[in-house]
Amino acid sequence: xxxxxxxxxxxxxxxxxxxxxxxxxxxxxxxxxxxxxxxxxxxxxxxxxxxxxxxxxxxxxxxxxxxxxxxxxxxxxxxxxxxxxxxxxxxxxxxxxxxxxxxxxxxxxxxxxxxxxxxxxxxxxxxxxxxxxxxxxxxxxxxxxxxxxxxxxxxxxxxxxxxxxxxxxxxxxxxxxxxxxxxxxxxxxxxxxxxxxxxxxxxxxxxxxxxxxxxxxxxxxxxxxxxxxxxxxxxxxxxxxxxxxxxxxxxxxxxxxxxxxxxxxxxxxxxxxxxxxxxxxxxxxxxxxxxxxxxxxxxxxxxxxxxxxxxxxxxxxxxxxxxxxxxxxxxxxxxxxxxxxxxxxxxxxxxxxxxxxxxxxxxxxxxxxxxxxxxxxxxxxxxxxxxxxxxxxxxxxxxxxxxxxxxxxxxxxxxxxxxxxxxxxxxxxxxxxxxxxxxxxxxxxxxxxxxxxxxxxxxxxxxxxxxxxxxxxxxxxxxxxxxxxxxxxxxxxxxxxxxxxxxxxxxxxxxxxxxxxxxxxxxxxxxxxxxxxxxxxxxxxxxxxxxxxxxxxxxxxxxxxxxxxxxxxxxxxxxxxxxxxxxxxxxxxxxxxxxxxxxxxxxxxxxxxxxxxxxxxxxxxxxxxxxxxxxxxxxxxxxxxxxxxxxxxxxxxxxxxxxxxxxxxxxxxxxxxxxxxxxxxxxxxxxxxxxxxxxxxxxxxxxxxxxxxxxxxxxxxxxxxxxxxxxxxxxxxxxxxxxxxxxxxxxxxxxxxxxxxxxxxxxxxxxxxxxxxxxxxxxxxxxxxxxxxxxxxxxxxxxxxxxxxxxxxxxxxxxxxxxxxxxxxxxxxxxxxxxxxxxxxxxxxxxxxxxxxxxxxxxxxxxxxxxxxxxxxxxxxxxxxxxxxxxxxxxxxx
RNA sequence: GGGCGUCUAGCUCAGUUGGCAGAGCACUGCGAUCACACCGCAGGGGUCACAGGUUCAAGUCCUGUGGCGCCCACCA
Numbered sequence: 001x002x003x004x005x006x007x008x009x010x011x012x013x014x015x016x017x018x019x020x021x022x023x024x025x026x027x028x029x030x031x032x033x034x035x036x037x038x039x040x041x042x043x044x045x046x047x048x049x050x051x052x053x054x055x056x057x058x059x060x061x062x063x064x065x066x067x068x069x070x071x072x073x074x075x076x077x078x079x080x081x082x083x084x085x086x087x088x089x090x091x092x093x094x095x096x097x098x099x100x101x102x103x104x105x106x107x108x109x110x111x112x113x114x115x116x117x118x119x120x121x122x123x124x125x126x127x128x129x130x131x132x133x134x135x136x137x138x139x140x141x142x143x144x145x146x147x148x149x150x151x152x153x154x155x156x157x158x159x160x161x162x163x164x165x166x167x168x169x170x171x172x173x174x175x176x177x178x179x180x181x182x183x184x185x186x187x188x189x190x191x192x193x194x195x196x197x198x199x200x201x202x203x204x205x206x207x208x209x210x211x212x213x214x215x216x217x218x219x220x221x222x223x224x225x226x227x228x229x230x231x232x233x234x235x236x237x238x239x240x241x242x243x244x245x246x247x248x249x250x251x252x253x254x255x256x257x258x259x260x261x262x263x264x265x266x267x268x269x270x271x272x273x274x275x276x277x278x279x280x281x282x283x284x285x286x287x288x289x290x291x292x293x294x295x296x297x298x299x300x301x302x303x304x305x306x307x308x309x310x311x312x313x314x315x316x317x318x319x320x321x322x323x324x325x326x327x328x329x330x331x332x333x334x335x336x337x338x339x340x341x342x343x344x345x346x347x348x349x350x351x352x353x354x355x356x357x358x359x360x361x362x363x364x365x366x367x368x369x370x371x372x373x374x375x376x377x378x379x380x381x382x383x384x385x386x387x388x389x390x391x392x393x394x395x396x397x398x399x400x401x402x403x404x405x406x407x408x409x410x411x412x413x414x415x416x417x418x419x420x421x422x423x424x425x426x427x428x429x430x431x432x433x434x435x436x437x438x439x440x441x442x443x444x445x446x447x448x449x450x451x452x453x454x455x456x457x458x459x460x461x462x463x464x465x466x467x468x469x470x471x472x473x474x475x476x477x478x479x480x481x482x483x484x485x486x487x488x489x490x491x492x493x494x495x496x497x498x499x500x501x502x503x504x505x506x507x508x509x510x511x512x513x514x515x516x517x518x519x520x521x522x523x524x525x526x527x528x529x530x531x532x533x534x535x536x537x538x539x540x541x542x543x544x545x546x547x548x549x550x551x552x553x554x555x556x557x558x559x560x561x562x563x564x565x566x567x568x569x570x571x572x573x574x575x576x577x578x579x580x581x582x583x584x585x586x587x588x589x590x591x592x593x594x595x596x597x598x599x600x601x602x603x604x605x606x607x608x609x610x611x612x613x614x615x616x617x618x619x620x621x622x623x624x625x626x627x628x629x630x631x632x633x634x635x636x637x638x639x640x641x642x643x644x645x646x647x648x649x650x651x652x653x654x655x656x657x658x659x660x661x662x663x664x665x666x667x668x669x670x671x672x673x674x675x676x677x678x679x680x681x682x683x684x685x686x687x688x689x690x691x692x693x694x695x696x697x698x699x700x701x702x703x704x705x706x707x708x709x710x711x712x713x714x715x716x717x718x719x720x721x722x723x724x725x726x727x728x729x730x731x732x733x734x735x736x737x738x739x740x741x742x743x744x745x746x747x748x749x750x751x752x753x754x755x756x757x758x759x760x761x762x763x764x765x766x767x768x769x770x771x772x773x774x775x776x777x778x779x780x781x782x783x784x785x786x787x788x789x790x791x792x793x794x795x796x797x798x799x800x801x802x803x804x805x806x807x808x809x810x811x812x813x814x815x816x817x818x819x820x821x822x823x824x825x826x827x828x829x830x831x832x833x834x835x836x837x838x839x840x841x842x843x844x845x846x847x848x849x850x851x852x853x854x855x856x857x858x859x860x861x862x863x864x865x866x867x868x869x870x871x872x873x874x875x876x877x878x879x880x881x882x883x884x885x886x887x888x889x890x891x892x893x894x
Numbered sequence: 895g896g897g898c899g900u901c902u903a904g905c906u907c908a909g910u911u912g913g914c915a916g917a918g919c920a921c922u923g924c925g926a927u928c929a930c931a932c933c934g935c936a937g938g939g940g941u942c943a944c945a946g947g948u949u950c951a952a953g954u955c956c957u958g959u960g961g962c963g964c965c966c967a968c969c970a
Binding site: 396857 | 914
């Protein structure tokens with residue numbers, strides 16, 4: 001059969017979308033819970049519904065898809081489950097901004113109206129990122145798409161919450177939380193990012209009552225002094241022991257507050273005296289509990305001063321700081337003001353400065369859950385790639401703190417708790433209770449929702465139907481591999497392990513592959529302010545998804561960041577073009593009689609017909625076979641960059657540069673006899689088919705487009721088996737001979753190029769072979785040698801004729817007849833340079849092998865290897881010397 | 895303050911048990927008859943951050959120094 005030829009130029013836009021629809025419509029991405037095949041399952045790290053595709057996603061989706069497609073081709077029942085995360089705080093942030101434009105806040109709308117808008121918004125723009133993923137070619141099972149606020153997943157959230165509460169692992173209490181005054185919610189420790197910032201240290205004098213002494217405290221947040229209810233010193237600090245128990249007069253507020261002694265004070269820092277503000281500092285809060293101090297909240301939920309702040313009520317916290325500091329100075333309470341660099345906590349989402357604030361929140365005692373999660377990694381049931389990320393995991397897990405899980409937001413899972421205002425009972429239940437179980441009074445529902453990461457923690461099993469015992473859960477849990485970024489090891493990975501072990505009874509995944517962060521070409525983090533953001537969709541428009549995928553995968557060294565360079569991008573786009581054109585060559589040279597059956601016959605051919613098969617065919621079959629094994633090995637270890645380099649190197653520099661060039665004379669010759677041509681095209685078709693299969697996980701679109709034009713059986717390349725290593729194709733001896741031949745061709749080409757011989761000029765050559773075997777090797781492959789080295793003839797001889805250019809290759813010395821037109825000076829310089837280079841190499845090896853210690857202590861193979869190398873190099877050296885001598889004598893005869 | 899990582903060609907980076915220093919891009923020379931100029935052939939380019947040590951042998955292992963990056967904690 002003869003297919004439609006491929007378009008003259010590679011235009012990925014012409015076919016990428018078409019093949020995606022084809023695969024999707026044929027259900028090729030769909031997993032089968034009832035299948036007998038071995039299972040490979042992955043759940044996607046669900047992107048935020050608010051999101052649009054960025055380079056980080058592009059990287060992760062590429063790596064996921066490579067693994068999934070590869071496993072699918074290896075006969076696995078493969079599930080890649082897609083979906084999105086409701087991302088409560090992120091959605092709030094986006095909607096808040098929209099409301100701000102209308103000069104409104106969510107509180108103006110009310111909860112119900114806000115939720116209506118949020119759902120509406122999710123419906124219209126929540127699918128954006130999923131469609132962008134499709135453009136990348138991801139082979140997700142869309143029939144199993146999930147959203148964290150789906151009915152089923154919400155049920156899982158409630159179930160988990162209720163069980164944890166019943167076990168006493170979830171509790172409600174008043175503590176200091178990180179409060180974001182812009183988002184107007186508590187956030188967890190993880191959501192606070194500390195930034196070094198240049199601030200001040202105010203030293204403020206608090207007069208001791210009944211004494212003319214003053215205690216000086218140092219603070220970075222003077223406005224909180226309005227809420228001070230004590231000052232503290234260390235119990236053993238002799239400077240102050242006489243004052244403990246006395247009182248100071250709090251400046252401005254003119255409130256008498258006690259001087260207490262507490263071990264939490266660091267004597268070395270500042271004056272050794274600390275102001276204590278239990279409502280606005282975690283340490284002070286604890287001290288307050290120990291000493292029975294009052295909590296006075298002076299900053300409200302929005303970051304404004306409260307009634308309790310006296311003259312400063314209603315004022316923004318920073319304005320208050322400024323005015324208060326001025327007043328302290330004016331009134332003589334400010335001892336000094338220092339510049340001071342310290343870390344300021346900011347809200348992860350909106351970068352507002354976080355305010356530590358006392359409030360009642362829901363907490364999860366994570367330490368209990370952490371134990372088995374630590375054990376799972378320690379025992380190796382879960383491994384990290386690269387391995388050292390588990391250190392980071394352990395460090396966090398060993399020092400884990402209770403997790404504040406409640407948020408004062410609306411978009412998310414509402415905490416399933418109800419309060420009885422009559423008797424104080426708290427009811428936590430799966431279904432809405434009608435009335436208070438103890439006093440029959442009406443109940444008031446909790447308004448707080450859960451931290452988004454609470455539902456994300458359940459993702460690997462909630463998406464498969466838990467808490468029901470579903471076929472999907474049985475078939476696909478635990479999942480195999482998690483691929484994600486280093487930034488969410490604590491947020492997500494650690495919590496999934498804890499929840500998976502606790503509720504699904506098993507680890508959620510076996511391996512955690514941590515990928516790097518995609519940066520700009522110079523290793524700088526991409527950011528809007530720097531203006532160095534690269535949009536993956538733009539790249540796809542320009543270069544096609546395949547080239548983008550290949551670029552990312554070729555740079556994906558486990559655990560290291562990726563400096564994304566447009567140059568590399570162009571390079572891999574050129575690779576796609578190369579593949580395209582190689583395919584065009586194959587297709588152009590097909591004949592009617594070439595059909596799908598032929599490719600399949602190659603295996604017999606390789607086994608039985610090896611004797612008659614041309615060397616380059618044996619070689620390329622050997623190399624194809626080895627490459628397949630090496631790619632599999634690399635992918636097995638998540639070495640995507642290595643796998644990419646292998647297929648790239650194979651296709652470009654072995655298949656295209658050598659094999660196709662070697663078979664070209666036969667295939668392009670219309671006169672070629674059928675019996676000569678047919679075996680060659682069989683091998684080429686087979687090898688090309690293998691190459692497409694090996695490349696498919698990396699570049700799914702172009703490989704499918706090409707494969708469909710080649711003679712084939714089956715519906716789609718993506719459902720074909722990945723090439724496996726076959727003993728029958730392995731032939732290192734023959735491959736070695738081919739390498740020698742290639743080296744000879746290379747050496748002749750080098751010599752010609754160096755001596756500026758017109759590439760078009762065909763010349764006569766001679767060869768002094770090392771041994772008889774080599775002679776027959778060259779004889780049998782004479783036509784290839786003549787073509788690729790651009791020669792007329794090669795004679796076997798004893799010496800290179802005078803006036804010929806001479807060189808040395810592994811197979812022996814050779815000469816090229818330049819008809820006396822040799823530039824003796826240039827040739828002499830060349831030889832001398834080569835000899836010089838070789839000599840330093842020889843000296844190095846000689847030194848090694850003549851060392852007694854080396855011979856005595858190094859392994860035999862290494863010693864032998866070096867001796868052999870020495871032999872080879874000295875052989876070559878001697879030949880070059882002879883050539884040089886002859887040249888010199890020829891020169892002197894002139 | 896504690897911990898982790900990194901330093902290799904002009905640039906960006908590979909280099910997995912120690913055993914001949916690599917890739918891509920960039921650069922130089924040559925090459926326009928049909929697979930591909932998004933190409934081919936050939937070539938130049940290295941004190942593997944620095945200083946010690948272990949070893950027959952170190953880019954690779956150990957110790958220290960320095961630059962850069964990240965994580966955790968956070969004392970006002």
